[in-house]
Amino acid sequence: MSLPLLTAVTPQYEAGLTTKLGTSGAVHVVRRCPDLAELLGAVAAGIGRVAVVSADLRGLDGAAIRELLDHGVLVLGVHRPGDEAGERMLRRWGVAVVVPADADQPTLDAALAELTSRQDPTTAPSASADKPGPGAEETADADGSVGHRGAHATVDPEESGDAVSVPPDRGRVVVVWGPVGSPGRTTVAVNVAAELAEVDTPVILADLDTYGASVAQVLAVLDEAPGVAAAARAADQGNLDRATLLRLAPEVTPGLRVLTGMPRPDRWTELREHAVQDILAECSALVPVTVVDVGFCLESDEELSFDTTAPRRNGAALAALEAADDVLVVGSADPVALQRLVRGLDQLREVTEAPLTVAVNRVRPGAVGKDPGSRVRGALRRFAGLDDVVLVTEDQASVDAAVLEGRTLREARPGSAARTGIRELAGRVGGRTLAPPRGRGRTRRATARV
Numbered sequence: 001m002s003l004p005l006l007t008a009v010t011p012q013y014e015a016g017l018t019t020k021l022g023t024s025g026a027v028h029v030v031r032r033c034p035d036l037a038e039l040l041g042a043v044a045a046g047i048g049r050v051a052v053v054s055a056d057l058r059g060l061d062g063a064a065i066r067e068l069l070d071h072g073v074l075v076l077g078v079h080r081p082g083d084e085a086g087e088r089m090l091r092r093w094g095v096a097v098v099v100p101a102d103a104d105q106p107t108l109d110a111a112l113a114e115l116t117s118r119q120d121p122t123t124a125p126s127a128s129a130d131k132p133g134p135g136a137e138e139t140a141d142a143d144g145s146v147g148h149r150g151a152h153a154t155v156d157p158e159e160s161g162d163a164v165s166v167p168p169d170r171g172r173v174v175v176v177w178g179p180v181g182s183p184g185r186t187t188v189a190v191n192v193a194a195e196l197a198e199v200d201t202p203v204i205l206a207d208l209d210t211y212g213a214s215v216a217q218v219l220a221v222l223d224e225a226p227g228v229a230a231a232a233r234a235a236d237q238g239n240l241d242r243a244t245l246l247r248l249a250p251e252v253t254p255g256l257r258v259l260t261g262m263p264r265p266d267r268w269t270e271l272r273e274h275a276v277q278d279i280l281a282e283c284s285a286l287v288p289v290t291v292v293d294v295g296f297c298l299e300s301d302e303e304l305s306f307d308t309t310a311p312r313r314n315g316a317a318l319a320a321l322e323a324a325d326d327v328l329v330v331g332s333a334d335p336v337a338l339q340r341l342v343r344g345l346d347q348l349r350e351v352t353e354a355p356l357t358v359a360v361n362r363v364r365p366g367a368v369g370k371d372p373g374s375r376v377r378g379a380l381r382r383f384a385g386l387d388d389v390v391l392v393t394e395d396q397a398s399v400d401a402a403v404l405e406g407r408t409l410r411e412a413r414p415g416s417a418a419r420t421g422i423r424e425l426a427g428r429v430g431g432r433t434l435a436p437p438r439g440r441g442r443t444r445r446a447t448a449r450v
């Protein structure tokens with residue numbers, strides 16, 4: 001089995017060494033750490049099973065090596081060619097396998113073989129078995145089964161993998177963001193994903209909201225579905241591949257797979273930025289469109305912290321926005337929410353370069369007066385310089401009914417007034433014209449919710 005490998009090597013030899021390590025079958029490079037702090041942070045997060053460190057890495061000492069070894073990481077030491085003092089020092093610190101930084105491929109392969117043969121079979125790792133962290137139970141339980149969603153709920157990853165056509169190029173990542181105040185991010189994300197999903201155009205809907213994930217509930221997928229927590233853990237361990245993702249993102253309607261969010265908001269620390277990057281990269285290698293629901297907050301104050309390895313609560317949203325090909329911005333159609341939307345757009349432009357499609361949800365006369373659509377458009381033209389806004393009509397009865405049944409509007413209330421705007425949004429971010437809606441939703445079992 002190929003082990004996930006981290007490097008923390010001084011620049012002079014880093015690239016050459018990483019290339020050779022990358023071609024070795026024994027390991028695969030999951031992170032090239034520019035410094036010791038990042039290496040220790042990655043190891044503490046459970047990323048990597050092998051670490052390559054160079055003797056002249058700034059700050060490297062016996063305590064750092066001990067910390068790596070205590071985490072069960074196999075350490076390969078490298079030193080400048082001829083630097084005998086460096087070699088001795090590494091060995092004194094407890095690094096058993098040491099090679100010159102310009103070692104050739106066979107020498108490196110032999111060193112890796114020696115290293116992996118040294119691991120203690122009682123403590124060594126299957127990726128999911130070592131150091132069970134908070135997400136371990138999901139990985140263990142991840143059998144692809146979901147809750148109330150019957151027919152499409154149990155997925156054989158390999159089998160369904162065959163049914164998924166991999167996009168020739170990378171699929172698009174559409175991030176749905178909106179400011180504080182629950183403007184309807186999740187409603188829009190779920191329903192836009194549903195409109196885009198077809199058997200031959202599969203979509204993954206990923207819930208990366210670190211403040212209040214709710215896609216599982218809206219779509220009646222059991223709370224304990226492994227979802228993004230297990231995907232993040234697999235990414236941390238360098239094991240997130242196509243089969244794992246398919247297992248963790250069950251199909252809830254034909255063509256629509258769901259990666260449910262963190263089951264509890266206080267577990268946000270498990271969703272680190274690098275894991276989000278890996279998850280979205282894997283999703284976009286698998287399906288033509290990935291729709292992502294993220295939390296409202298875009299502040300990155302934690303960056304000011306001296307602890308560079310500290311997790312950032314908004315890191316998931318920021319990483320998703322950085323990876324986005326399109327951002328769908330959702331505001332709500334009342335005066336307070338519109339002001340937040342205007343401010344939010346400014347903030348957003350600082351964190352993403354992706355094109356923005358702006359939607360105003362819950363458009364209704366009660367909140368802004370007669371002819372609410374024109375008023376909303378007028379306000380956004382005046383205060384945000386926006387000429388192009390998609391309006392989604394208020395339709396509480398339909399949205400409520402769909403959530404109650406754990407279904408999408410397309411399934412539960414295909415004639416909903418809110419669906420018109422949602423389909424327009426889907427058409428814009430999906431890069432294709434959608435077929436006209438059928439009059440009726442697909443017939444599926446009715447699912448009562450309490």
Ligand SMILES: Nc1ncnc2c1ncn2[C@@H]1O[C@H](COP(=O)(O)OP(=O)(O)OP(=O)(O)O)[C@@H](O)[C@H]1O
Pocket residue numbers: 178181182183184185186187188209212214361362363392393394395396397399400403418
């Ligand atoms: N077009 C609509 N018409 C009527 N009600 C709607 C509409 N869109 C959303 N809602 C309702 O507004 C509420 C908030 O929606 P939603 O959960 O989608 O917002 P959010 O921005 O994801 O909120 P959160 O801050 O919880 O993540 C829900 O009760 C939902 O049913």
Ligand SMILES: [Mg+2]
Pocket residue numbers: 185186187209212213214293
């Ligand atoms: Mg939400």
